[in-house]
Amino acid sequence: MFNLPQALKRLVIGKAMRSEELGETLLPKRLALPIFASDPLSSVAYATQEILLVLTVGGTAFLYLTPWIAAGVVALMVVVVASYRQVVHAYPSGGGSYEVVSRNLGPNSGLVVAASLLVDYVMTVAVSVASGVDNIISAFNGLADYRVPMAVGFVAILAAMNLRGVRESGKAFAAPTYLFIGAILIMIITGLIRALFGDTPVAESAAFGIVPVDGKDTLAGLGLLMLGLRAFASGCTALTGVEAISNGVPAFRAPKSKNAAATMSVMGITAIVMFVGVTALALMSKVHYVDDACQLTGIAGDCSGYTQQTVIAQLAASIFGGTDSILFYVVQAATALVLILAANTAFNGFPLLASILAEHRYLPRQMHTRGDRLAFSNGIIALAVVAGGLLWLYGADVTSLIHLYILGVFTSFTLSQIGMVKHWNRVLADETDSSVRGAAHRSRIINALGAVTTALVLVIVLITKFTQGAWLAVLAAVVLWVMMRGIRRHYDAVADELAIDDPREESVRPSKVHGIVLVSKLHKPTLRALGYAQAFRPDSLEALTVAVEQDATQELERQWENLDVQVPLKVLDSPFREITKPVVGYVRTVRRTSPRDAVAVFIPEYVVGHWWEHLLHNQSALWLKSRLLFTPGVMVISVPWQLSSAPRADHPARRAPGSVRRGEPARAKDVPEPEKV
Structure with missing residues (x-):
């Protein structure tokens, strides 16, 4: 391209x-x-x-x-x-x-x-x-x-x-x-x-x-x-x-x-x-x-x-x-x-x-x-x-x-x-x-x-x-x-703050990991995000949506039930049609309930190919991420979905060195050597 x-x-x-x-x-x-x-x-x-x-x-x-x-x-x-x-x-x-x-x-x-x-x-x-x-x-x-x-x-x-x-x-x-x-x-x-x-x-x-x-x-x-x-x-x-x-x-x-x-x-x-x-x-x-x-x-x-x-x-x-x-x-x-x-x-x-x-x-x-x-x-x-x-x-x-x-x-x-x-x-x-x-x-x-x-x-x-x-x-x-x-x-202040004082304490694992997948519609990006979240094997996993429009929310619940999605869907009320505030409030509530646990929030995102498309997509996701990143103990994970306009990594001119096209036999020089440990 x-x-x-x-x-x-x-x-x-x-x-x-x-x-x-x-x-x-x-x-x-x-x-x-x-x-x-x-x-x-x-x-x-x-x-x-x-x-x-x-x-x-x-x-x-x-x-x-x-x-x-x-x-x-x-x-x-x-x-x-x-x-x-x-x-x-x-x-x-x-x-x-x-x-x-x-x-x-x-x-x-x-x-x-x-x-x-x-x-x-x-x-x-x-x-x-x-x-x-x-x-x-x-x-x-x-x-x-x-x-x-x-x-x-x-x-x-x-x-x-x-x-x-x-x-x-x-x-x-x-x-x-x-x-x-x-x-x-x-x-x-x-x-x-x-x-x-x-x-x-x-x-x-x-x-x-x-x-x-x-x-x-x-x-x-x-x-x-x-x-x-x-x-x-x-x-x-x-x-x-x-x-x-x-x-x-x-x-x-x-x-x-x-x-x-x-x-x-x-x-x-x-x-x-x-x-x-x-x-x-x-x-x-x-x-x-x-x-x-x-x-x-x-x-x-x-x-x-x-x-x-x-x-x-x-x-x-x-x-x-x-x-x-x-x-x-x-x-x-x-x-x-x-x-x-x-x-x-x-x-x-x-x-x-x-x-x-x-x-x-x-x-x-x-x-x-x-x-x-x-x-x-x-x-x-x-x-x-x-x-x-x-x-x-x-x-x-x-x-x-x-x-x-x-x-x-x-x-x-x-x-x-x-x-x-x-x-x-x-x-x-x-x-x-x-x-x-x-x-x-x-x-x-x-x-x-x-x-x-x-x-x-x-x-x-x-x-x-x-x-x-x-x-x-x-x-x-x-x-x-x-x-x-x-x-x-x-x-200097950042270096002091990030310096390791007690390696054991700093590397302690959370007691549990709660997975939350944000959902607006039930489509391919949502299913990919759910599958990706399940691959992480969190201790608990739920889908989260905000009821901005009642008709759309009811349709989402109906589709969720018809497709028999094996992840529970939680609906947050939003009488003032806000999205960010209810989600951030819910995530913080989960954190307060279990302070030693971690929360992983998965956000489906579109990857676009033209600058003007950024104005049409991802604004809610960007704002949500910016707010959630300020909450301690919360990991924000973007799950990308490449639209047709986005440049593909498997394009001949853009393939990474050593990568192999789908269906193409690997040549000896394409196979990376194992790393020495």
């Missing part, structure tokens, strides 16, 4: 993979780089832009701060990359910051990191996709009205690709990432060579003046410091996603730690080179980028209808000779692609972290389950739904979303570096080998420096972004932390 949903599922995610094929999904470094590092690599497309966006509130007066702020971002990138290389070697199991903090600072601190990272992964998807859509609109202004549908659609495509498995998504995303790196490096080299020979590129927006926000052009002292810190905090978006490699170490080929550390180094060097190059060219070409286009002077026509090109778009146009150049569209296409694919870092990091948290009983166990393609499908779907909702809620606007960003990642940076310092302290306390102690001392210095710098940035981000929307990210992380604690308490 053709199954349309199953066919569509196979079309989207591909053929199911066996569990032992997990090793075939491990990644070489060339695929791991675009999968785990596309976020920090792509951030060069908007990190410089965010710095300029903050500084231009004062007109052009404070753009001289840009190189110093960029230098601070680069220094921080070096420290963070060096610090996380230590994490990769010390904790190769893939927990990253969460594992480091949980082991060294305790589970509650670990949950703070986990909640922060989960929120940040969601924001990575939202910001990256929104920024990618911005670059598409920079090349094709007519698409501006379709910003939100495009963004949500890209999230759905990313989710579908990741549901096909880590390796397949890596193959699909590798080419655009490397194309972006190549395009940006060619743009930087071309622009610098032109500047070296006296032909410095000039951006389109260089001709526009900038009207400062009221009072912002005269900032000095503390006000100027706060402006600089706010610009630095925005520029630190370049560091998002750095920790994803430390979370994904298990996905690397052996030697895992060595390959992950090497990939992190390549990522750091490449990101720094591109960020410095883009920032230098933006200053040389005098790019002006503002929050509100009406701050620009010299625009022809209505400023409210003017769409600013992104910094990358302005640089590509000025370096390659305008928007008619094919290289301009190559840069824009590569930038848009990699920004959208940068969300793939989160699509790998979020499910991995959620899986570890589920294994530790902080998230639902379903998050630890691998799908048909050995990916953590539930985590991928959850991330796509939440990120898509954020894009819809905020209109896929980068400026609105960016304020919710980077807070979580710097929380995890800071706590993980503090945890690593404690880790090295423990190593130094136990180690006597001088060479190992020397390496531990160096590592401790690196992590201590990382802890101090990232803590400083965290404070800056909190101060400068909290009132602009970052409080929502803080609130989301707090809610998530409380929720995970509650989930862990629930799982």
Whole structure:
């Protein structure tokens, strides 16, 4: 029988993979780089832009701060990359910051990191996709009205690709990432060579003046410091996603730690080179980028209808000779692609972290389950739904979303570096080998420096972004932390409740078993249920019906007598035409009369083949089961009757391995071997 949903599922995610094929999904470094590092690599497309966006509130007066702020971002990138290389070697199991903090600072601190990272992964998807859509609109202004549908659609495509498995998504995303790196490096080299020979590129927006926000052009002292810190905090978006490699170490080929550390180094060097190059060219070409286009002077026509090109778009146009150049569209296409694919870092990091948290009983166990393609499908779907909702809620606007960003990642940076310092302290306390102690001392210095710098940035981000929307990210992380604690308490309470205290007492048999078969009509499903109940050989057995309509009940009694059914039929009165309440009340009465006895309730049920048939059958049975399951000492047993529309197990396409069709001789390979005891 053709199954349309199953066919569509196979079309989207591909053929199911066996569990032992997990090793075939491990990644070489060339695929791991675009999968785990596309976020920090792509951030060069908007990190410089965010710095300029903050500084231009004062007109052009404070753009001289840009190189110093960029230098601070680069220094921080070096420290963070060096610090996380230590994490990769010390904790190769893939927990990253969460594992480091949980082991060294305790589970509650670990949950703070986990909640922060989960929120940040969601924001990575939202910001990256929104920024990618911005670059598409920079090349094709007519698409501006379709910003939100495009963004949500890209999230759905990313989710579908990741549901096909880590390796397949890596193959699909590798080419655009490397194309972006190549395009940006060619743009930087071309622009610098032109500047070296006296032909410095000039951006389109260089001709526009900038009207400062009221009072912002005269900032000095503390006000100027706060402006600089706010610009630095925005520029630190370049560091998002750095920790994803430390979370994904298990996905690397052996030697895992060595390959992950090497990939992190390549990522750091490449990101720094591109960020410095883009920032230098933006200053040389005098790019002006503002929050509100009406701050620009010299625009022809209505400023409210003017769409600013992104910094990358302005640089590509000025370096390659305008928007008619094919290289301009190559840069824009590569930038848009990699920004959208940068969300793939989160699509790998979020499910991995959620899986570890589920294994530790902080998230639902379903998050630890691998799908048909050995990916953590539930985590991928959850991330796509939440990120898509954020894009819809905020209109896929980068400026609105960016304020919710980077807070979580710097929380995890800071706590993980503090945890690593404690880790090295423990190593130094136990180690006597001088060479190992020397390496531990160096590592401790690196992590201590990382802890101090990232803590400083965290404070800056909190101060400068909290009132602009970052409080929502803080609130989301707090809610998530409380929720995970509650989930862990629930799982712990269930485990305690189910633990065996006294095996003899827990395994004691009931004195008797009372069998009850629920009956509405006398037909084939009823007879099957009666026969099935008799096969159980209960100490007593009776059929039970509810007299909702007197005529129908009398007809049932007449048929029961005519067919000479050897099971007594008990009729319950129901003056208010209820079914569930009289049955549940009767079963509870039986239980109260004989507390040491068990009651087995057999319910005939239809098995249907179409979703809409569920609406026509089984509603009473489902409601009865849900009520009876809450009664201690009562077993509810469904006796299925397959309607003609239901798929049959003996259908050639659906037979279980080793099964034999009725009337077909068994072959040797069809007969299962006896189990060894």
